[in-house]
Amino acid sequence: MKALLKTFVLALLVTVSFIGGVVTSLTQGWGDSAVRIEISNMSSEAIESFRVSYSTCGTTWKLEGQRLPPGRSETVRFTVCGEGGYVAEAVLPDGRVVKGTEVYVESGYKMTENVTNAGIVSGKSPYAL
Numbered sequence: 001m002k003a004l005l006k007t008f009v010l011a012l013l014v015t016v017s018f019i020g021g022v023v024t025s026l027t028q029g030w031g032d033s034a035v036r037i038e039i040s041n042m043s044s045e046a047i048e049s050f051r052v053s054y055s056t057c058g059t060t061w062k063l064e065g066q067r068l069p070p071g072r073s074e075t076v077r078f079t080v081c082g083e084g085g086y087v088a089e090a091v092l093p094d095g096r097v098v099k100g101t102e103v104y105v106e107s108g109y110k111m112t113e114n115v116t117n118a119g120i121v122s123g124k125s126p127y128a129l
Helices: 002-028
Strands: 034-041 049-056 059-065 073-079 083-091 097-099 103-106 110-115 120-125
Touching: 034 049, 034 083, 049 073, 059 073, 083 110, 083 120
Parallel strands: 034 110
Antiparallel strands: 034 073, 049 059, 049 083, 083 097, 083 103, 110 120
């Protein structure tokens, strides 16, 4: 009887651990092949519009967003064929266009692009860890 109870408790612990891993994986985006870029407005004024131009597998695409108030963020997602690159740019209220540097990405990367009055600062959190 004692052995049966130990087996049951062990099976229950393994099941709970597995379910915990699945929930963590889903909430953290692990295994997601899309690249996620969080565009954050860290400037003192609203961004009129922003654009992310990315390249993968020899093709270039553009994702565009509209007005983004100060202190707010918006996340864009795109899929790459294993790897690719992108450049973020934003139009400020006075018409100036600030542009980030080209950034290399692989499937599953989570990036941040902080738009300031002086330019765009990139940050990386590979695999959404």
